[in-house]
Amino acid sequence: MKKIKVGVAGYGVIGQRLADGVVLQEDMELLGVIDLAPTLAIRALKEKGMPYKLYLASFEKEEEFKRLGIPISGSMDDLVKECDVILDSSPGGIGARNKEIYLKYNKKAIFQGGEKNSVADVFFHGYANYERGLNKQFLKLTSxxxxxxxxxxxxxxxxxxxxxxxxxxxxxxxxxxxxxxxxxxxxxxxxxxxxxxxxxxxxxxxxxxxxxxxxxxxxxxxxxxxxxxxxxxxxxxxxxxxxxxxxxxxxxxxxxxxxxxxxxxxxxxxxxxxxxxxxxxxxxxxxxxxxxxxxxxxxxxPQEAVTIPETIDGIRAVMGLQKNSAEATSKTNKYLGLGKWISQ
Ligand SMILES: NC(=O)c1ccc[n+]([C@@H]2O[C@H](COP(=O)([O-])OP(=O)(O)OC[C@H]3O[C@@H](n4cnc5c(N)ncnc54)[C@H](O)[C@@H]3O)[C@@H](O)[C@H]2O)c1
The missing domain is CATH 3.30.360.10 (Dihydrodipicolinate Reductase; domain 2)
Structure with missing residues (x-):
């Protein structure tokens, strides 16, 4: 099975959880994450042995990354070029700027709730309007x-x-x-x-x-x-x-x-x-x-993790992996272990 190649831009509250969620999807592969500062999340990533490759959106703090011994795998462009879909979880408003890079390489991207609706073709929810997101280039998740x-x-x-x-x-x-x-x-x-x-x-x-x-x-x-x-x-x-x-x-x-x-x-x-x-x-x-x-x-x-399943539904929609909400959400749910408590 050819796996969908996914990158995460902005390794903060949402980005860390998106990366973990994508890794659990058997039909997807996380190629790496993008950030620009040695935040606590990035320091924790290093201390965990760099399970995800890190790419930089800006090299302004490169010296600091070097001093801390945090390995850098390349630039944002390097990662974006290799991905099928980017999950943009940079701070509100920055996603609209990052979009220029996604357009440059003609890549699909899914933005989070802090962006304006106009950043995307469709304002998306995995259950309520999955089909509208099918094969689109840009989605924006609900908050x-x-x-x-x-x-x-x-x-x-x-x-x-x-x-x-x-x-x-x-x-x-x-x-x-x-x-x-x-x-x-x-x-x-x-x-x-x-x-x-x-x-x-x-x-x-x-x-x-x-x-x-x-x-x-x-x-x-x-x-x-x-x-x-x-x-x-x-x-x-x-x-x-x-x-x-x-x-x-x-x-x-x-x-x-x-x-x-x-x-x-x-x-x-x-x-x-x-x-x-x-x-x-x-x-x-x-x-x-x-x-x-x-x-x-x-x-x-639970504000930090609630949008992760619907964002992953978004990957399924833009890539046309499943044709309807019921099939797509049930795949996402299976890989994330959602609903296990119902049958117990
Ligand atoms: N925090 C929440 O509870 C929550 C819930 C749902 C949706 N959201 C939305 O998710 C998005 C991200 O929010 P967050 O709380 O995760 O933010 P955050 O501040 O925790 O993380 C953002 C990360 O992006 C990095 N960054 C800055 N500029 C960048 C760039 N140009 N490219 C790549 N990375 C860059 C920052 O260094 C930071 O690590 C926002 O749109 C927000 O509205 C947040």
Whole structure:
């Protein structure tokens, strides 16, 4: 089997996890990663024995890399030339600049949520609009919150049909170790409607969505509450049945000890997941309630790892590896071990 050659540009929070996720795909090969500074992630890569080859987007800090004994395999151009697809996880806005290099070598690329939608041909989600990404050159992934939100809304939509959602996002303000965000103890409200609701409508235009976002001074996961209104009444049993079958949704319960985001982070570490990552969103069974004809529920979004599966679906789409969402997502899920808990 000819493997798809993949490179990752930007070896930060998302890039490290994308690289690890690609390595798990039996039909893909990670050729290397690109960065430009000896960050902690790059130092850890060196201490781990350089499992991934490192290429530089800029040689400004070459001397520092040399001093630290971090081997460099070449320039960004060297890696891009060899790849079929680049996963660009550089800081928001830098991807649009890197795109020039992808265009120069006529390569496919998948950008993350910090870029403008205009960077790509299609704003992409592996479940909700996989087919629109087929054989395109550039995709942009939804942000972490939108990725998880769409998983749950699409799941209900496919099961019973949804026409309207209203959401509240309780958003973690920083990733662990983000000192540049400050030491804070305050909540902050964004102007409504939140971009996640607008993004959902871009990808699922048949659904009317709105929402409010509240920043919170925590780092391990966002929580979103969703009120979803169906074409007809949705009851709790129908919703739970649909959610329970979804390989990227883990049903949890307060009575079992899942009290909030921190319980999930701890559980992921107890599972032995690298860095305490979770690809799946968690949905509290005890949060599902009926309100008139609508259904309300709460989900946890592990922001650092949640977009990895849908980004890998994106590779499958741009390369035309599978012709539809069901086939593509089931391959990605199999290689990432998603949904194992459903049959246990
Ligand atoms: N952190 C999250 O929770 C999260 C979740 C979902 C999506 N995203 C999105 O993912 C993207 C990356 O975010 P992140 O949090 O991983 O950022 P990050 O700052 O942790 O990592 C970015 C890395 O890119 C490197 N870099 C800078 N310029 C570069 C260039 N020209 N080429 C290659 N690498 C370069 C930096 O040195 C850094 O190591 C953004 O679009 C962001 O909005 C982030």
């Amino acid at each position: 972490c919150n939108t990725t998880g939100l769409i998983r749950s809304v699409d799941c209900l939509d496919k099961a019973v049909g949804i026409e309207r959602v209203a959401i509240t996002i309780i958003r973690r303000v920083a990733d662990p170790g983000d000192y540049h965000r400050g030491l804070t103890n305050a909540l902050q409200i964004d102007k409504a409607p939140s971009h996640q609701a607008l993004d959902l409508m871009t990808i699922m235009p048949h659904i009317d969505a709105t929402g409010i976002l509240v920043h919170t001074p925590i780092t391990h996961g966002h929580i979103i509450t969703v009120v979803a209104s169906g074409l007809k009444k949705i009851n709790k049993e129908q919703a739970l049945e649909a959610f329970s079958k979804h390989p990227r949704i883990r049903i949890v319960s307060i009575k079992d000890g899942f009290l909030g985001n921190a319980s999930l982070f701890r559980y992921a570490r107890d599972l032995g997941n690298p860095r305490g990552d979770m690809y799946e969103i968690a949905l509290w069974e005890d949060s599902i309630v009926e309100s008139g004809d609508s259904i309300m529920y709460a989900i946890n979004i």
